[in-house]
Amino acid sequence: MERTFLMVKPDGVQRNIIGEIVSRFEKKGFQLVGAKLMQVSTSLAEQHYGEHKEKPFFGELVDFITSGPVFAMVWEGENVIATARQMMGSTNPIDAQPGTIRGDFGLTVGKNVIHGSDSPESAEREIKLFFKEEELVHYTKLMNDWIY
Numbered sequence: 001m002e003r004t005f006l007m008v009k010p011d012g013v014q015r016n017i018i019g020e021i022v023s024r025f026e027k028k029g030f031q032l033v034g035a036k037l038m039q040v041s042t043s044l045a046e047q048h049y050g051e052h053k054e055k056p057f058f059g060e061l062v063d064f065i066t067s068g069p070v071f072a073m074v075w076e077g078e079n080v081i082a083t084a085r086q087m088m089g090s091t092n093p094i095d096a097q098p099g100t101i102r103g104d105f106g107l108t109v110g111k112n113v114i115h116g117s118d119s120p121e122s123a124e125r126e127i128k129l130f131f132k133e134e135e136l137v138h139y140t141k142l143m144n145d146w147i148y
C-alpha cells in the first residue's frame, strides 16, 4: 500500500486545525500509520527542503518551518500521494480551489498550512527523514473492507 508524508505546518498548529486536517484524510478513507507533534531543527528543515536551497525564499522557508511545532504524519492508502496533493490544493492558496485544505484555510504562499510529498521518491525520503521505522504502526482496519 502506498504511503505519504504529510505535515501540518506551524501556522496550522497555531490556528488549531490539526484535527480538521487529520479528519479530512480519515474521512477520505486513508489510514494514519504514524504521527507526532515535534519541533523541526534547522538542519532537518534544510534537509527536508533541500531541493529549494537555491531559491530566493529558502531562508524564509527554513525560518518558518522551524518557527513553532509541526504535526508530522505518515498516511497510507491507494494512490495516497497524488490524492493528498489534490486534497491540499495548489502551493499558492490564491490558486487553490475551495474545498482543498489550502483553498479553505490559506491566504499566502508563505503560510500555506500543510506539506505533502509530491512523488513516491520524495515520500520515501521524507518518511525516513522524519520517522524511525519503529514509530510507524502496522495494523488492519476492518473499515477497509468498506473502502476497497
Ligand code: DAT
Pocket: 052, 057, 061, 090, 091, 109, 110, 112, 114, 115, 116, 118
Ligand atoms: P509544495 O509545498 O506545494 O510542494 P514547493 O515544494 O514548490 O510547494 O515549495 C515548498 C514550500 O515553499 C511551499 O509550500 C511554500 C514555499 N514557497 C514555494 N514557492 C514560494 C514562493 N514563490 N515564495 C515564497 N514561498 C514559496
Ligand code: MG
Pocket: 116, 118
Ligand atoms: Mg514540495
